[in-house]
Amino acid sequence: MNTKSPLAMTLSSAFFIATLAIPLSVASAIDTSNYSGSGTITQGLAKTIEANLFECKNGRSRVAGIGEVTDSAGKKWTVPASNNYATAAKAVDLYEECANVTPSSIAEVDQDSVPLVVVDPEGEEITGYIFADNYFELYINGTLIAVDSVPFTPFNSSIVKFKVSKPYTIAVKVIDWEENLGLGSENNRGKDFHPGDGGFIASFSDGTVTNADWLAQNYYTSPIYDLNCLHEVAGKRLSDSCTTQGTDNGQDAYAVHWETPGNWMAQAFDASAWPQASIYSEAEIGVNNKKAYMNFIDKFSGAGASFIWSTNVVLDNQVLLRYEVK
Numbered sequence: 663m664n665t666k667s668p669l670a671m672t673l674s675s676a677f678f679i680a681t682l683a684i685p686l687s688v689a690s691a692i693d694t695s696n697y698s699g700s701g702t703i704t705q706g707l708a709k710t711i712e713a714n715l716f717e718c719k720n721g722r723s724r725v726a727g728i729g730e731v732t733d734s735a736g737k738k739w740t741v742p743a744s745n746n747y748a749t750a751a752k753a754v755d756l757y758e759e760c761a762n763v764t765p766s767s768i769a770e771v772d773q774d775s776v777p778l779v780v781v782d783p784e785g786e787e788i789t790g791y792i793f794a795d796n797y798f799e800l801y802i803n804g805t806l807i808a809v810d811s812v813p814f815t816p817f818n819s820s821i822v823k824f825k826v827s828k829p830y831t832i833a834v835k836v837i838d839w840e841e842n843l844g845l846g847s848e849n850n851r852g853k854d855f856h857p858g859d860g861g862f863i864a865s866f867s868d869g870t871v872t873n874a875d876w877l878a879q880n881y882y883t884s885p886i887y888d889l890n891c892l893h894e895v896a897g898k899r900l901s902d903s904c905t906t907q908g909t910d911n912g913q914d915a916y917a918v919h920w921e922t923p924g925n926w927m928a929q930a931f932d933a934s935a936w937p938q939a940s941i942y943s944e945a946e947i948g949v950n951n952k953k954a955y956m957n958f959i960d961k962f963s964g965a966g967a968s969f970i971w972s973t974n975v976v977l978d979n980q981v982l983l984r985y986e987v988k
Contacts, residue, residue, distance in 0.1 A: 692734050692916075697889035699899065701918035704731045708741050708844030715747050715813050718760035726814040729843030731917070739919045741844045743837045743882060743980040746799055746809055751777075753792065753800070753808035753820035757954040760816065768958050771821065778823045779807045785827035788868050791961040793819045793954065794836055795861040795947060801833040801927040802826050814839040819954040832870070833927035834983040836862045836971070845915050846884030846979050847908070855912025857885055859976045861947035862983065863955075863962050863969045870987050871967035878939035880972040881922050882980035885915030892918065898937045898973055906976040926982055933984045939970035946975065 694703050708729030715726045729741045754776045755763040765771050778787065781802050792798060795817065797810045802824050812818045838860035841848035850856040865871045880899045886892065891904035899920070925931050947969050949955040955962060972978040 694889060697892060697918075699892050699894050699918065701883070701892075701899070701920050702733050702735075702737065702739070703889065704733050704739060704844065704917045704919065706731070706844065706914055707842060710843060718816070720760050720762050721816060723760060723812070723816055724814040724839070724841060724848065726839055727841075727843055731844040733919075741882065741917070742840050742846070743835070744922070745797070745813075745835070745837065746806065747797070747813055750799070750806055750809045752811040753822050755811055756791065756819040756821050756958055758811060758816075758818040760812065764953070766957055768961055773821065776821050776823045778825060779805065780825045781805050781830070782825060782827040785825045785830075786868060787823065787825050788866050790822045790824070790864055790866045791819070791958060791965075792822065792864045793817075793862075793949070793958075793962060795859065796839040797837040798862060799835040803830050804833070804925075804928040806927075813837075817952045817954045819958060828987060830987050831929040832983075832985045832987065833931075834862065834864075835927075836860060836981050836983060838979045840884075840979065842912070844884070844917055845912060846882075846917060846977065847912055847915070851908055853908030854910050855885060855915065856908030857906055857976050859947065860971050860978065860981065861942060861949075861969045861975060862971060862981075863967050865961055865965040865967040868987070870985070871965060872939070872970045872985075873966075873968050874938055874941050874970070876939040876970055876983055876985040877933050877936040878970060878972045879933070879936040879982050880974070880978040880980070881920045881982060882917065883974070883977050884917035884979060885912055886918060886977070887912075887915055889916055896937070897935045899978075901974045901977045904974075904977060906974075922980075922982070926984075931984075936982075936984065937973070939983065940973050940975070942969040942971060942975050944969065
Protein backbone atom coordinates (compact mmCIF):
# COMPACT_ATOMS: atom_id res chain seq x y z
CA MET A 663 0.00 0.00 0.00
CA ASN A 664 1.42 3.38 -1.06
CA THR A 665 0.73 5.96 1.68
CA LYS A 666 1.31 9.70 1.11
CA SER A 667 3.28 11.67 3.69
CA PRO A 668 1.43 14.40 5.68
CA LEU A 669 3.37 17.05 3.71
CA ALA A 670 2.36 15.53 0.38
CA MET A 671 -1.24 15.36 1.53
CA THR A 672 -1.15 19.01 2.59
CA LEU A 673 0.33 20.12 -0.76
CA SER A 674 -2.21 18.02 -2.65
CA SER A 675 -5.12 19.50 -0.68
CA ALA A 676 -3.80 23.03 -1.24
CA PHE A 677 -3.55 22.39 -5.00
CA PHE A 678 -7.10 21.02 -5.07
CA ILE A 679 -8.48 24.05 -3.23
CA ALA A 680 -6.55 26.46 -5.46
CA THR A 681 -7.87 24.70 -8.57
CA LEU A 682 -11.46 25.08 -7.38
CA ALA A 683 -10.84 28.78 -6.82
CA ILE A 684 -10.01 29.41 -10.49
CA PRO A 685 -13.08 30.90 -12.27
CA LEU A 686 -14.45 28.50 -14.87
CA SER A 687 -14.71 31.35 -17.38
CA VAL A 688 -10.93 31.61 -17.51
CA ALA A 689 -10.70 28.25 -19.26
CA SER A 690 -13.26 29.32 -21.87
CA ALA A 691 -12.03 32.90 -22.34
CA ILE A 692 -11.80 33.87 -26.00
CA ASP A 693 -9.47 36.51 -27.37
CA THR A 694 -11.80 38.85 -29.26
CA SER A 695 -9.33 41.74 -29.55
CA ASN A 696 -9.44 41.39 -33.35
CA TYR A 697 -13.23 41.66 -33.48
CA SER A 698 -15.14 44.93 -33.37
CA GLY A 699 -18.60 43.84 -34.52
CA SER A 700 -21.92 43.56 -32.70
CA GLY A 701 -22.07 39.75 -32.47
CA THR A 702 -21.06 37.33 -29.73
CA ILE A 703 -18.09 35.02 -30.33
CA THR A 704 -17.81 31.35 -29.44
CA GLN A 705 -15.01 28.95 -30.26
CA GLY A 706 -14.91 25.23 -30.80
CA LEU A 707 -17.34 22.36 -31.04
CA ALA A 708 -20.79 22.61 -29.43
CA LYS A 709 -22.26 20.07 -27.03
CA THR A 710 -24.80 17.85 -28.78
CA ILE A 711 -28.24 18.13 -27.16
CA GLU A 712 -30.25 16.37 -29.89
CA ALA A 713 -28.43 13.60 -31.75
CA ASN A 714 -30.54 13.56 -34.92
CA LEU A 715 -33.89 15.08 -35.91
CA PHE A 716 -34.43 13.01 -39.04
CA GLU A 717 -34.10 9.40 -40.15
CA CYS A 718 -34.24 8.66 -43.87
CA LYS A 719 -36.51 5.68 -44.51
CA ASN A 720 -35.40 5.22 -48.10
CA GLY A 721 -31.72 5.94 -48.63
CA ARG A 722 -29.20 7.97 -46.67
CA SER A 723 -29.18 11.38 -45.07
CA ARG A 724 -26.69 13.49 -43.17
CA VAL A 725 -27.11 13.59 -39.40
CA ALA A 726 -29.21 16.63 -38.44
CA GLY A 727 -28.24 17.24 -34.84
CA ILE A 728 -28.80 20.19 -32.52
CA GLY A 729 -26.02 21.60 -30.37
CA GLU A 730 -25.46 24.09 -27.61
CA VAL A 731 -22.35 26.22 -27.30
CA THR A 732 -21.52 28.55 -24.40
CA ASP A 733 -19.78 31.89 -24.81
CA SER A 734 -17.26 33.28 -22.32
CA ALA A 735 -20.02 35.16 -20.48
CA GLY A 736 -21.90 31.92 -19.86
CA LYS A 737 -24.69 32.49 -22.40
CA LYS A 738 -25.80 29.39 -24.28
CA TRP A 739 -26.43 29.50 -28.04
CA THR A 740 -28.35 26.85 -29.99
CA VAL A 741 -26.67 25.71 -33.21
CA PRO A 742 -27.24 25.73 -36.06
CA ALA A 743 -30.41 27.51 -34.84
CA SER A 744 -33.48 27.17 -32.68
CA ASN A 745 -36.24 25.66 -34.81
CA ASN A 746 -39.74 24.18 -34.80
CA TYR A 747 -38.98 21.00 -36.72
CA ALA A 748 -40.07 18.62 -33.96
CA THR A 749 -43.46 20.23 -33.34
CA ALA A 750 -44.66 22.11 -36.44
CA ALA A 751 -46.64 20.88 -39.42
CA LYS A 752 -44.35 19.73 -42.24
CA ALA A 753 -44.72 21.15 -45.73
CA VAL A 754 -46.01 18.72 -48.37
CA ASP A 755 -43.14 17.35 -50.45
CA LEU A 756 -42.87 18.12 -54.12
CA TYR A 757 -39.87 15.80 -54.19
CA GLU A 758 -38.41 13.82 -51.32
CA GLU A 759 -36.40 10.66 -51.86
CA CYS A 760 -36.61 9.42 -48.27
CA ALA A 761 -40.42 9.32 -48.53
CA ASN A 762 -40.39 7.88 -52.08
CA VAL A 763 -41.98 11.07 -53.42
CA THR A 764 -40.22 11.45 -56.77
CA PRO A 765 -42.47 12.95 -59.48
CA SER A 766 -40.76 13.97 -62.70
CA SER A 767 -42.75 17.21 -63.06
CA ILE A 768 -45.42 19.36 -61.43
CA ALA A 769 -48.03 17.61 -63.59
CA GLU A 770 -47.60 14.49 -61.44
CA VAL A 771 -48.25 16.34 -58.16
CA ASP A 772 -51.71 16.23 -56.59
CA GLN A 773 -51.88 19.91 -55.66
CA ASP A 774 -55.53 19.65 -54.58
CA SER A 775 -54.52 17.46 -51.64
CA VAL A 776 -52.18 20.08 -50.13
CA PRO A 777 -53.70 21.31 -46.83
CA LEU A 778 -54.79 24.94 -46.71
CA VAL A 779 -53.72 27.12 -43.76
CA VAL A 780 -56.21 29.94 -43.25
CA VAL A 781 -54.66 33.19 -42.09
CA ASP A 782 -57.57 35.39 -43.29
CA PRO A 783 -60.93 33.64 -43.95
CA GLU A 784 -61.84 36.22 -46.60
CA GLY A 785 -58.40 36.18 -48.20
CA GLU A 786 -56.97 34.84 -51.44
CA GLU A 787 -55.87 31.21 -51.68
CA ILE A 788 -52.17 31.12 -52.57
CA THR A 789 -49.89 28.21 -53.46
CA GLY A 790 -46.17 28.40 -52.79
CA TYR A 791 -43.32 26.34 -54.28
CA ILE A 792 -40.14 26.20 -52.18
CA PHE A 793 -36.62 24.82 -52.46
CA ALA A 794 -34.31 25.39 -49.50
CA ASP A 795 -30.70 24.44 -48.87
CA ASN A 796 -31.09 23.14 -46.29
CA TYR A 797 -34.14 24.00 -44.13
CA PHE A 798 -36.92 26.59 -43.98
CA GLU A 799 -39.75 27.75 -41.73
CA LEU A 800 -42.45 29.78 -43.49
CA TYR A 801 -44.56 32.40 -41.72
CA ILE A 802 -47.38 34.50 -43.18
CA ASN A 803 -48.34 37.53 -41.06
CA GLY A 804 -46.65 35.80 -38.13
CA THR A 805 -48.57 32.52 -38.56
CA LEU A 806 -46.34 29.48 -38.99
CA ILE A 807 -47.57 27.83 -42.21
CA ALA A 808 -45.15 24.88 -42.40
CA VAL A 809 -41.56 23.79 -41.93
CA ASP A 810 -39.29 21.81 -44.23
CA SER A 811 -39.79 18.04 -43.97
CA VAL A 812 -36.03 17.36 -44.28
CA PRO A 813 -33.72 19.45 -42.07
CA PHE A 814 -30.44 18.53 -43.81
CA THR A 815 -30.15 16.14 -46.76
CA PRO A 816 -31.12 14.63 -49.17
CA PHE A 817 -32.33 17.75 -50.96
CA ASN A 818 -36.09 18.06 -51.24
CA SER A 819 -38.63 20.63 -52.42
CA SER A 820 -41.99 21.64 -50.99
CA ILE A 821 -45.47 22.93 -51.75
CA VAL A 822 -47.68 24.92 -49.36
CA LYS A 823 -51.09 26.60 -49.46
CA PHE A 824 -52.42 29.46 -47.38
CA LYS A 825 -55.29 31.95 -47.47
CA VAL A 826 -54.50 35.59 -46.75
CA SER A 827 -55.58 39.11 -47.63
CA LYS A 828 -53.23 41.67 -49.17
CA PRO A 829 -51.11 43.33 -48.06
CA TYR A 830 -49.35 40.52 -46.22
CA THR A 831 -45.89 39.71 -44.90
CA ILE A 832 -43.79 36.67 -45.77
CA ALA A 833 -41.14 35.78 -43.19
CA VAL A 834 -38.81 32.82 -43.56
CA LYS A 835 -36.14 31.34 -41.31
CA VAL A 836 -33.57 29.47 -43.39
CA ILE A 837 -30.83 27.29 -41.95
CA ASP A 838 -27.75 25.86 -43.60
CA TRP A 839 -27.35 22.78 -41.40
CA GLU A 840 -24.00 21.51 -40.11
CA GLU A 841 -22.43 18.20 -39.11
CA ASN A 842 -19.78 19.79 -36.89
CA LEU A 843 -22.14 21.56 -34.50
CA GLY A 844 -21.01 25.06 -33.61
CA LEU A 845 -18.43 25.06 -36.39
CA GLY A 846 -20.62 25.63 -39.46
CA SER A 847 -19.00 22.78 -41.34
CA GLU A 848 -19.32 19.21 -42.56
CA ASN A 849 -17.25 16.36 -43.93
CA ASN A 850 -17.24 17.17 -47.64
CA ARG A 851 -14.94 17.38 -50.64
CA GLY A 852 -12.22 15.49 -48.81
CA LYS A 853 -12.14 17.86 -45.84
CA ASP A 854 -13.41 17.21 -42.31
CA PHE A 855 -14.37 20.84 -41.73
CA HIS A 856 -15.68 22.05 -45.06
CA PRO A 857 -18.22 24.92 -44.87
CA GLY A 858 -21.54 24.09 -46.48
CA ASP A 859 -23.55 26.57 -48.53
CA GLY A 860 -27.16 27.70 -48.31
CA GLY A 861 -29.75 29.01 -50.75
CA PHE A 862 -33.48 29.69 -50.85
CA ILE A 863 -35.85 30.11 -53.77
CA ALA A 864 -39.65 30.32 -53.89
CA SER A 865 -42.51 31.40 -56.09
CA PHE A 866 -46.15 31.94 -55.22
CA SER A 867 -49.30 31.73 -57.31
CA ASP A 868 -50.07 35.44 -56.80
CA GLY A 869 -46.89 36.31 -58.71
CA THR A 870 -44.62 36.84 -55.69
CA VAL A 871 -41.07 35.53 -56.21
CA THR A 872 -37.80 35.64 -54.30
CA ASN A 873 -35.55 38.44 -55.59
CA ALA A 874 -33.33 41.30 -54.44
CA ASP A 875 -36.36 43.19 -53.08
CA TRP A 876 -36.52 40.76 -50.16
CA LEU A 877 -34.70 41.59 -46.92
CA ALA A 878 -32.14 39.16 -45.50
CA GLN A 879 -30.33 39.41 -42.17
CA ASN A 880 -27.71 36.95 -40.93
CA TYR A 881 -27.71 35.68 -37.32
CA TYR A 882 -25.00 32.99 -37.24
CA THR A 883 -21.66 32.87 -39.10
CA SER A 884 -19.11 30.03 -38.96
CA PRO A 885 -16.42 28.78 -39.46
CA ILE A 886 -14.22 31.81 -38.94
CA TYR A 887 -10.46 31.38 -38.47
CA ASP A 888 -9.45 35.04 -38.19
CA LEU A 889 -11.88 37.41 -36.44
CA ASN A 890 -10.20 40.33 -38.16
CA CYS A 891 -11.87 39.31 -41.45
CA LEU A 892 -15.31 40.29 -40.12
CA HIS A 893 -16.81 43.75 -40.45
CA GLU A 894 -20.19 45.50 -40.44
CA VAL A 895 -21.39 48.21 -42.81
CA ALA A 896 -24.84 49.79 -43.02
CA GLY A 897 -26.54 46.92 -41.22
CA LYS A 898 -24.73 44.23 -43.21
CA ARG A 899 -22.81 41.61 -41.22
CA LEU A 900 -20.00 40.94 -43.65
CA SER A 901 -17.60 38.04 -43.91
CA ASP A 902 -16.62 38.47 -47.56
CA SER A 903 -12.90 38.60 -46.77
CA CYS A 904 -13.00 35.39 -44.67
CA THR A 905 -11.83 32.09 -46.10
CA THR A 906 -14.45 29.64 -47.34
CA GLN A 907 -11.95 26.85 -47.92
CA GLY A 908 -12.27 23.50 -46.17
CA THR A 909 -9.71 22.19 -43.71
CA ASP A 910 -8.79 18.97 -41.92
CA ASN A 911 -8.07 20.85 -38.72
CA GLY A 912 -10.97 23.17 -37.93
CA GLN A 913 -12.08 22.12 -34.47
CA ASP A 914 -11.02 25.46 -32.97
CA ALA A 915 -12.84 27.67 -35.46
CA TYR A 916 -14.79 30.69 -34.23
CA ALA A 917 -18.50 31.35 -34.66
CA VAL A 918 -20.41 34.64 -34.47
CA HIS A 919 -23.95 34.77 -33.06
CA TRP A 920 -26.57 37.50 -32.93
CA GLU A 921 -29.71 37.36 -30.77
CA THR A 922 -32.79 36.60 -32.87
CA PRO A 923 -35.63 39.09 -32.24
CA GLY A 924 -38.57 37.34 -30.61
CA ASN A 925 -41.17 38.83 -32.97
CA TRP A 926 -39.10 38.87 -36.17
CA MET A 927 -41.85 37.03 -38.10
CA ALA A 928 -44.70 39.37 -37.08
CA GLN A 929 -46.29 41.63 -39.66
CA ALA A 930 -45.66 44.67 -37.44
CA PHE A 931 -41.95 43.94 -36.94
CA ASP A 932 -39.70 46.76 -38.16
CA ALA A 933 -37.07 45.24 -40.46
CA SER A 934 -36.22 48.51 -42.19
CA ALA A 935 -32.61 48.30 -40.98
CA TRP A 936 -32.09 44.88 -42.57
CA PRO A 937 -30.07 44.72 -45.80
CA GLN A 938 -31.56 43.56 -49.06
CA ALA A 939 -31.10 39.93 -50.02
CA SER A 940 -28.14 38.89 -52.16
CA ILE A 941 -28.85 37.02 -55.40
CA TYR A 942 -27.09 33.78 -56.38
CA SER A 943 -27.17 31.82 -59.63
CA GLU A 944 -28.28 28.22 -59.97
CA ALA A 945 -24.64 27.33 -60.70
CA GLU A 946 -23.44 29.02 -57.50
CA ILE A 947 -25.98 27.07 -55.42
CA GLY A 948 -25.22 23.88 -57.33
CA VAL A 949 -28.71 22.65 -58.20
CA ASN A 950 -28.13 21.47 -61.77
CA ASN A 951 -27.98 17.85 -60.56
CA LYS A 952 -30.77 18.14 -57.96
CA LYS A 953 -34.01 16.53 -59.19
CA ALA A 954 -35.87 18.16 -56.32
CA TYR A 955 -35.17 21.44 -58.09
CA MET A 956 -34.72 20.61 -61.78
CA ASN A 957 -37.96 18.61 -62.05
CA PHE A 958 -39.89 21.75 -61.08
CA ILE A 959 -37.67 24.45 -62.53
CA ASP A 960 -40.70 26.01 -64.21
CA LYS A 961 -41.98 26.86 -60.72
CA PHE A 962 -38.66 28.33 -59.64
CA SER A 963 -36.35 30.22 -62.03
CA GLY A 964 -38.88 29.55 -64.80
CA ALA A 965 -41.38 31.60 -62.82
CA GLY A 966 -38.89 34.45 -62.41
CA ALA A 967 -37.64 33.56 -58.94
CA SER A 968 -34.00 33.87 -57.90
CA PHE A 969 -31.94 32.15 -55.23
CA ILE A 970 -31.45 34.49 -52.28
CA TRP A 971 -29.45 34.52 -49.03
CA SER A 972 -27.48 36.99 -46.97
CA THR A 973 -24.18 38.41 -48.24
CA ASN A 974 -22.27 35.14 -47.70
CA VAL A 975 -24.05 32.00 -48.89
CA VAL A 976 -21.23 29.78 -47.53
CA LEU A 977 -20.41 31.09 -44.06
CA ASP A 978 -23.77 32.52 -42.97
CA ASN A 979 -25.80 29.65 -41.52
CA GLN A 980 -28.97 31.15 -40.04
CA VAL A 981 -30.67 33.84 -42.11
CA LEU A 982 -34.02 35.55 -41.61
CA LEU A 983 -35.91 36.70 -44.70
CA ARG A 984 -38.83 39.10 -45.03
CA TYR A 985 -40.94 40.48 -47.87
CA GLU A 986 -44.04 42.69 -47.93
CA VAL A 987 -46.60 41.71 -50.57
CA LYS A 988 -48.63 44.77 -51.57
